Amino acid sequence: xxxxxxxxxxxxxxxxxxxxxxxxxxxxxxxxxxxxxxxxxxxxxxxxxxxxxxxxxxxxxxxxxxxxxxxxxxxxxxxxxxxxxxxxxxxxxxxxxxxxxxxxxxxxxxxxxxxxxxxxxxxxxxxxxxxxxxxxxxxxxxxxxxxxxxxxxxxxxxxxxxxxxxxxxxxxxxxxxxxxxxxxxxxxxxxxxxxxxxxxxxxxxxxxxxxxxxxxxx
Amino acid sequence: xxxxxxxxxxxxxxxxxxxxxxxxxxxxxxxxxxxxxxxxxxxxxxxxxxxxxxxxxxxxxxxxxxxxxxxxxxxxxxxxxxxxxxxxxxxxxx
Numbered sequence: 001x002x003x004x005x006x007x008x009x010x011x012x013x014x015x016x017x018x019x020x021x022x023x024x025x026x027x028x029x030x031x032x033x034x035x036x037x038x039x040x041x042x043x044x045x046x047x048x049x050x051x052x053x054x055x056x057x058x059x060x061x062x063x064x065x066x067x068x069x070x071x072x073x074x075x076x077x078x079x080x081x082x083x084x085x086x087x088x089x090x091x092x093x094x095x096x097x098x099x100x101x102x103x104x105x106x107x108x109x110x111x112x113x114x115x116x117x118x119x120x121x122x123x124x125x126x127x128x129x130x131x132x133x134x135x136x137x138x139x140x141x142x143x144x145x146x147x148x149x150x151x152x153x154x155x156x157x158x159x160x161x162x163x164x165x166x167x168x169x170x171x172x173x174x175x176x177x178x179x180x181x182x183x184x185x186x187x188x189x190x191x192x193x194x195x196x197x198x199x200x201x202x203x204x205x206x207x208x209x210x211x212x213x214x215x216x217x218x
Numbered sequence: 219x220x221x222x223x224x225x226x227x228x229x230x231x232x233x234x235x236x237x238x239x240x241x242x243x244x245x246x247x248x249x250x251x252x253x254x255x256x257x258x259x260x261x262x263x264x265x266x267x268x269x270x271x272x273x274x275x276x277x278x279x280x281x282x283x284x285x286x287x288x289x290x291x292x293x294x295x296x297x298x299x300x301x302x303x304x305x306x307x308x309x310x311x312x
Contacts, residue, residue: 006230008309011223014230015303018237021253081281084249085242
């Protein structure tokens with residue numbers, strides 16, 4: 001770009017071009033949503049199958065979700081190192097997802113404490129009353145998790161004007177309501193569907209857009 | 219009535235730099251160079267002018283043992299850019 005006297009029209013053209021070039025830079029790589037969408041969907045489906053076939057794996061399948069934190073940290077550090085430009089909402093989005101991570105941890109701790117305390121009482125009540133349809137705490141516990149899944153997804157989808165992700169987040173909330181009326185086994189199907197719609201599918205689309213954008217920039 | 223255009227901003231490269239920085243929180247020197255298609259020397263001179271005017275903030279850091287220059291638009295820069303765009307509008311046919 002050379003230095004020369006500008007006309008008013010040229011000035012406007014430069015402003016327009018540069019703003020548009022900067023805008024094209026903010027394309028999410030999609031790796032994070034793909035990773036979490038796949039992990040949560042797989043864990044939920046395995047959990048469903050374990051209940052359905054009354055089979056127990058020798059380990060807790062949800063440990064996968066804890067293990068997934070390691071590649072997530074690696075991805076975040078790598079992406080932040082490679083990033084040459086920082087957008088206005090980047091920090092805010094980071095805080096939103098950090099709060100999500102802490103929120104999931106808290107809900108899991110509270111759910112486990114509640115299940116540990118309430119399930120023996122509910123089971124005892126079932127035995128005494130002779131009722132076979134007494135629910136356990138997990139019938140309701142998944143609803144809290146689904147609510148937390150939806151929150152940052154809707155915020156991110158709305159902030160990035162990515163309707164599919166917003167829809168995925170809303171689906172998480174709808175699933176949260178439905179899960180209050182269904183047994184735990186079915187809740188895990190809704191959880192798998194929610195993770196797929198909220199993260200996995202939008203993640204694949206983001207990845208495709210990112211690769212297309214990268215190809216254009218070469 | 220035509221408003222006077224800010225001479226600091228009424229230059230091709232400086233305006234391009236400001237237009238890039240207005241949409242982001244901060245950007246590396248190499249990113250600005252790549253997007254504006256300018257030479258490192260010319261860009262460095264123009265960024266220094268913007269810095270002297272108080273329109274951008276320049277910080278020097280190190281990334282993987284390599285020097286890294288990060289530019290950020292200041293509040294004064296945002297005000298000047300908005301005023302420039304407004305002044306520009308007065309030149310356009312209504």
